[in-house]
Amino acid sequence: MDWKPNTDSHLTLHDQIIDWIKERIEKGDWCVGTKIPTQRQLAAQFNVNRSTVQLALDELRAEGLLQSKRGSGVFVSNSSWNVLVNKTNPNWQQYIEGSVHEPNYHTIQLINQYEQVDHIIRLGTGELSPDLLPTKQLEESLKEISLESKAIGYSSPRGSKALRTTLCTYLKKKGIYTTPENILIVSGALQALQLIAVGLLEKGSLVFQEQSSYLNSVHPFQSAGMRVMSVLRGKNLPEHLRRLKKNKQSLFYCVPTLHNPTGYSWTLEERIAFYQTCKELQIPIIEDDVYHELLFTSGIEPIKALDTSGQVLYIGSVSKTLSPGLRIGWVVAPPPVIERLADIKMQTDYGSSAFSQEIVAHWLSTGLYENHLGQLREQLKIRAEFVEKILYQKFQSLANWEKPEGGFFIWLKFKKPIVNKALFLNLLKRNVLINPGYIYETRDLYHIRLSYAYASLEELEKGLDILFEVCSEY
Amino acid sequence: MDWKPNTDSHLTLHDQIIDWIKERIEKGDWCVGTKIPTQRQLAAQFNVNRSTVQLALDELRAEGLLQSKRGSGVFVSNSSWNVLVNKTNPNWQQYIEGSVHEPNYHTIQLINQYEQVDHIIRLGTGELSPDLLPTKQLEESLKEISLESKAIGYSSPRGSKALRTTLCTYLKKKGIYTTPENILIVSGALQALQLIAVGLLEKGSLVFQEQSSYLNSVHPFQSAGMRVMSVLRGKNLPEHLRRLKKNKQSLFYCVPTLHNPTGYSWTLEERIAFYQTCKELQIPIIEDDVYHELLFTSGIEPIKALDTSGQVLYIGSVSKTLSPGLRIGWVVAPPPVIERLADIKMQTDYGSSAFSQEIVAHWLSTGLYENHLGQLREQLKIRAEFVEKILYQKFQSLANWEKPEGGFFIWLKFKKPIVNKALFLNLLKRNVLINPGYIYETRDLYHIRLSYAYASLEELEKGLDILFEVCSEY
Structure with a gap:
């Protein structure tokens, strides 16, 4: 986009601008419906007078390639594809608008x-602010990573065994006793939600959440055709859930520790009551626990630590603590669930970066992480x-x-x-x-x-x- | 799974085995319908006689927790959830079977x-065989990577600017002239297909492919509700496509260079004819070009190099050449398409591993990759x-x-x-x-x-x- 007309050309400035804009449209850079920059912006970019730009735009409008909408600017017109010699560009905007995924708010x-x-x-x-990331330490640690050829090939479906084994030790400190077979490595917590949405739930299933929820700013469940419903915790929750659930498949998504966005952490009593309610109503729980490491005073254990029945799908990550750029998180769940999610993950992206997994395993096992x-x-x-x-x-x-x-x-x-x-x-x-x-x-x-x-x-x-x-x- | 009964316990061996199996069922490790290991396998694992295992299994069958199916083994029975004290475990198998994603063949x-x-x-x-991966060189190169705090935070939607810029230079050698704004970094080619499926196509759209196709062994389009149709290249292709397409949205997925699975590379004439046909019929092309670097004799350029109209979505990757564990690929397409795919990628996994991206940028820009x-x-x-x-x-x-x-x-x-x-x-x-x-x-x-x-x-x-x-x- 840093093109400028050439003042030494045999073509006038405004002809060069017309050609450049036609090329944008022809190549699909500006597809039908694109709002083009203002005259002022274009003049600044091209380093020409606004009148030159105006002349060029007028001509393109006359040719039917651009159209003005009162008060909102100049757009690539619907007829542009027909006008251009090259009539057969795919109209990507139409593809985009008709597609399955919902646009973000x-x-x-x-x-x-x-x-x-x-x-x-x-x-x-x-x-985390860039200042809070241990960038230099990460860079240093790269020198200590030793790679094995097997580890940098296609991943096994559940992810690096070394990382899953180290995680078992790490999770014990949170009261979670598990095995590598119960763990799936994912590319961050959001991917875990995506896999759960397409892998475990029917369309039309209910996903319960607390009011004010991170889930309303991302749409893994909504995009997969699930209905997300907000409820309030408290005395009425069991009755309320029972009424809403009826015979539908459902899940409860919660962030019991340092909730996003409210920052609230549930008390132990709240955790126990909630777990019992969901167990009784056969509503599996997704516990999103990515902020747990950041409690100023430790003590409270995740709901997963209370879980004797495989009721809780537990999600953790290093994105909030070490580096989001690693894109490494994990899910702890009963093996059949892990197998299913792993199968879909393989069909989606063939596993998470082996290099990122090596780095996280190194930081966990050497104690660098806890320091x-x-x-x-x-x-x-x-x-x-x-x-x-x-x-x-x-x-x-x-x-x-x-x-x-x-x-x-x-x-x-x-x-x-x-x-x-x-x-x-x-x-x-x-x-x-x-x-x-x-x-x-x-x-x-x-x-x-x-x-x-x-x-x-x-x-x-x-x-x-x-x-x-x-x-x-x- | 390496549990063994304790010979010093006050409980008999077979009671301990019963308790252990009940715990597996209760925790959801063995959910309804799971086939349990054979008596011989269990006896070996527990280090006991087969008769002890048989006794335990008989008792569990009598309790209704297990059931035998003639000729195919012993399974966790449907009634097991009702029998156990703990009646309220989520039945994950039911969740799995009802879900959106199709099971793999x-x-x-x-x-x-x-x-x-x-x-x-x-x-x-x-x-690639582990022997063919440049593991030691990759390990060495990690020592030369310098990290910036901004780069290891959440990625910009299109991926690392440094990598996209280096790619532009790299792609020139293949005859593809493009800009960083036309590139999206993805976690491998399969993810690119996934993003295209959910981001650009309506349900019911047609995806054309050649007969015998990699797409039949993975299901990114089928899972998103698209119809995949195999066609033969050749003289009849234009007529055939016209008839099949009707007014439906459609795409053509192809691997013109070292096709998977056949290994065939299209001639220049075939490429030109194909491009013209698709352009005329307004069928956008997905060119999967992940094997191009492995041509024994170079020469032929990708279809994307012929593309003057933004008709071709071009996909490349280092998975077949450098290391699948990096999980790095790229899409080259008109900016509106890239923006759309980037938006969905952000909603899916917040970008690819920054560390992997740094490594690939380093290998491309230093010439390590071409060597x-x-x-x-x-x-x-x-x-x-x-x-x-x-x-x-x-x-x-x-x-x-x-x-x-x-x-x-x-x-x-x-x-x-x-x-x-x-x-x-x-x-x-x-x-x-x-x-x-x-x-x-x-x-x-x-x-x-x-x-x-x-x-x-x-x-x-x-x-x-x-x-x-x-x-x-x-």
């Missing part, structure tokens, strides 16, 4: 998009306290929050329902990106998922200043 | 399973000649074949339709694993996909001996 797409932009302050990002976790928790605590201090100073009249017990997030609750798309966009104009509550629960206009894990302290301070200013105006 | 499952077994001679495996390819082609040529020599000596009366032009495979055609499941199983009994033609085309009972890439020369010789013996009996 617009706000989430904007978040994904602006997370790639450098100067944006990311107040909501659920990921790093200790330091990481300290750093996150400092960041949490830093943000809490700012909140106390500025936001007490506007919002409430709980002191975080670990992880990345403070679930900031505003006293008025001001967290709507307009607020999101206003902040974005000021280069501040937030994760509004409504992406986790459509009707929620009260919350922001504030992350103290990603932005630098300086950015956090500046971002919260802007957040305060913008919110005060509402 | 039985032969393919057997192949996947026996590929994991050490003493099996693998005559069909489409993968390795030169050596690899030499090695494969030697192996191909070795196998051909054996074929000439033994199989001339039984079968025909073409001299391989590269890649892994010889498409051995028997003169009689003897390649059925019985042959496959007979060979398996003698520890020889083949890829029979019928997994690529159901009605084909003539072919075996022979791979000279995986087994050692010694194993190839022995395996072909056994193949000859067994086939001669037919």
Whole structure:
């Protein structure tokens, strides 16, 4: 896209621009319905006057290749494919729109998009700051990795035996006693959900979750044709689930430790009651436990540690703790389930990166991982306290929050329902990106998922200043 | 599974065995319908007499937990869940059977399973022998990788910019001129197909392919509800496609260079005619080009190099050349298509391993990759000649074949339709694993996909001996 017209050419500038735009359309870079950049943007890109651009666009409009829509810009027109000599380009836009997978919500797409932009302050990002990743240590550790030819071929369906064996030892410390046959290595927790969705559930099955849920911002179950239903924990849960479930297949997806987005951790009593309820109602549990390592005070065990009946599918990962770029997570479940998920994983991507698996096995077995976790928790605590201090100073009249017990997030609750798309966009104009509550629960206009894990302290301070200013105006 | 009864226990051996089996059922390790090991196997595992095992099994049968099926063994019975105190285990088998994803064909499952077994001679495996992988060089190269914190966080949707940029230079040598915006990094070619299936096609769309196709042994399109149709290339193709296509959305999946399983490479004329036909009929092309680097004599360019209209989705990978364990491949396509596939990839697994991407970028940009390819082609040529020599000596009366032009495979055609499941199983009994033609085309009972890439020369010789013996009996 850094093409410029050539001032030494025998062609006029505007003819060169016309040719370039036609080429974009012809090659499918700009397919039917694409909104093209504004005149101002094109003029800046081409380093020409706006009038030159205007001339070119007028001519393309006259040829029927572009069309203007009042107030919303200039688009590649529907007739463009017929006009061009080359009539037979596949119309990819039509393929895209008709396809099976649901498009992501617009706000989430904007978040994904602006997370790639450098100067944006990311107040909501659920990921470790580059500063918190042990990059140099990882680089050093690469020198100690020894590879075996068998290990870097196609993976066995369940993943590296060495990693699964090390994981068994690691999981014991959390109260989970298991064997390598009960473990599947996956490319992150989200892939685990995807495999469960296509591998274990009928279309139309119910997936229960708590209100405000990470599952509403990703769509592994919805895309596979399952119905996701939010419920509240508490006394009425058994009755409520019984009524909703009827005879349908169902699962309960939960994050009992450092819940995403609320940061809440269930008490032991809550865990026991919940487990008993699901067991009684024959509702298998997916326990997403990817934040467990980040509890500031350890102690509470996963629900899986209570599980005597293979009722719980347990999911862990190093994405929140060591490096998301490794793309390594794991599922612990009864062998028939693991076999089934492994079979689908093989059909999907032939296993996770052997190199990533070697690295994780190395970090787990040498103790590098636990050392790093200790330091990481300290750093996150400092960041949490830093943000809490700012909140106390500025936001007490506007919002409430709980002191975080670990992880990345403070679930900031505003006293008025001001967290709507307009607020999101206003902040974005000021280069501040937030994760509004409504992406986790459509009707929620009260919350922001504030992350103290990603932005630098300086950015956090500046971002919260802007957040305060913008919110005060509402 | 390495539990043994304790001879010092106050419980009898057979009571301990009963408890252990009940625990397996209760925990879901052995779910309803699981065939349990034979008495002989259990006796060996427990280090007890068969009569002790028999006593235990009889009691479990009497309790209704196990049931015998005449001639096929002992199974966990349907009523077992009701019998156990713990009535409420999720019946995972039911979840598995009702789910969306289609089960793999039985032969393919057997192949996947026996590929994991050490003493099996693998005559069909489409993968480089561990000896051919540059394991030590890869290990050495890890020491030269420098990591950046940004690169090991969550990936940008299209994958590592450094890798995509290097790929542009690399692809130029194949006649493909493209930009980083036209490239998506994927976890191998199969994932690319999966993303295309869910991201670009409506349910009921047609996917054309050549007869005998790799696509029949994996099911990315079928699982997403598309219809796969085999056609023959040649003069009648345009008419044939026009008739089949009608107004349906469709794609053509092809492997024009070193086709899997036949090993055939299309001539330039065939490529041009095919491209023109598809362009005229508005049928986009998926060009699976993962074997291109393995042509013994280079020269022919991919169809993508002919593509002036964004008609071709091009797929490449390092799985067949450098290491399948890296799980790195790429798609080249018009930007709107790449954006769509990238969006779904993010929803599926949040990108491919950053570490694998760094390694591949390093190998491509330093020339390590091309050096390795030169050596690899030499090695494969030697192996191909070795196998051909054996074929000439033994199989001339039984079968025909073409001299391989590269890649892994010889498409051995028997003169009689003897390649059925019985042959496959007979060979398996003698520890020889083949890829029979019928997994690529159901009605084909003539072919075996022979791979000279995986087994050692010694194993190839022995395996072909056994193949000859067994086939001669037919």
